Amino acid sequence: MACAIYPGSFDPVTKGHIDIIRRAAKMFDVLTVAVLNNSEKTPLFSVDERVNMLREVCKEIPNVKVDAFSGLTADYSKQQGTDVIIRGLRAITDFEYELQMAQTNRKILPSVDTVFLTTSLEYAYLSSSIVREVAAYGGDIHEFVPSYVAQKVYAKLETKKHGQSGRTYQ
Ligand code: ADP
Helix, strand or coil: CCEEEEEECCCCCCHHHHHHHHHHHHHCCEEEEEEECCCCCCCCCCHHHHHHHHHHHCCCCCCEEEEEECCCHHHHHHHHCCCEEEEEECCHHHHHHHHHHHHHHHHHCCCCEEEEEECCHHHCCCCHHHHHHHHHCCCCCCCCCCHHHHHHHHHHHHHHHHHCCCCCCC
16 A cells, blocks of 8 residues: 655645645555644644644545654654655745755655655645734635634634733744
């Protein structure tokens, strides 16, 4: 069976991510979308919330699983028994970091290969941080994320506003 993992923060999942997920799912028997629990970032959504959102928006793609992991992507890939890591490329600005990560992962786990899918042009500008920023200023994010996710983003920002005013997210 050909399996791949698609790791990322997905804070929150966008239509750009979903486009990559759909296309990668056609290439592999099983695609595991893996939410990285990164202790260095202060996310808007918890790992569980991000996993649940991904499960909801991917529920119609039968060969997609959603999971969470911490630590090195190469270790997680080995643990999952897959040698393919999927990443999306939007612009040249993504390239340097992605190349460095792909080479690092191959150094750590020589059997692992990173497969890059280039973004569909309509989503080339789109990132989770853009979604968070537009929503934080009251803008409409329905172009960027499924409406299920949009509702979660607005609800979360509302909760945060009342709970912890003045906090910024990266
Ligand atoms: P990370 O923090 O690991 O970069 P992200 O959730 O921001 O996590 O992105 C996960 C992957 O999806 C990365 O490879 C990123 O380049 C890719 N990606 C993000 N947004 C898009 C998009 N609009 N089109 C294509 N790929 C994207």
